[in-house]
Amino acid sequence: MPQTAQQTIHLGTIDVTVTRKRVSRVNLRVRRDGSVAVSAPARVPLAQIRAFVESREDWVRSARSQALARQAARAHSLQDGGTTRLLGRTLALSVEKDLPSGSAPHATCADGAVVAHVDAADAGPASVDLALQSLWRSTLEELLPPLLERYERLMGVRCTGIRLRRMTSRWGSCNVRTGRVTLNLELACHPASSVESVVAHELCHLLEPSHNERFHALMDGFCPWWREARAELNSLPPTRPVLP
Known part of the structure; x- marks a missing residue:
């Protein structure tokens, strides 16, 4: 099996991605986005990996729930009326849907608040996140x-x-x-x-x-x-x- 080959096993409704790598043992982790991944040597049978993952099911479900909760909280903060941080300060965040279609989101900071300018047709948390990244960049460039x-x-x-x-x-x-x-x-x-x-x-x-x-x-x-x-x-x- 190629060293980068991937397989999927199922832990109830949770998909666990198994990647074969040059590692000495089976490693299990829950990523920050809630996805679950295993890296394992090519020699370890899939049934053995499945048994290892099932033995850690309680931990996986707990860690995944916490990761998803953090993601949801962050998405909630990236809305009009939310908050963001800049140079150590927590600032009020407002979202202005005032950009023409297809324009790149951007953000400004004035009077102790951050304003994210986004496309009215695409004003979700991902666009606000991009707007904040533009502010981070300009702040660091200064x-x-x-x-x-x-x-x-x-x-x-x-x-x-x-x-x-x-x-x-x-x-x-x-x-x-x-x-x-x-x-x-x-x-x-x-x-x-x-x-x-x-x-x-x-x-x-x-x-x-x-x-x-x-x-x-x-x-x-x-x-x-x-x-x-x-x-x-x-x-x-x-x-x-x-x-x-």
């Missing part, structure tokens, strides 16, 4: 240049480029070979001090690629509050885009 300049000077390193994109499992990454840094758009929801800590973290990898003692010592010197910032970021981890 915030990042002085931070990059400061830490490049302090560390004696050179970042060759910054890419901003939605990331669902990390706040940033650094390609130490090219010097290019990628940052999560959703950082814009967090305080500027947390954004700064991630900038310092990724640039620090240009001095030390690994998360070893030397790396932590460098972070202690350049960004002493990085542990507090990490705790703040972990308290509100990255979300997945809302599906249409």
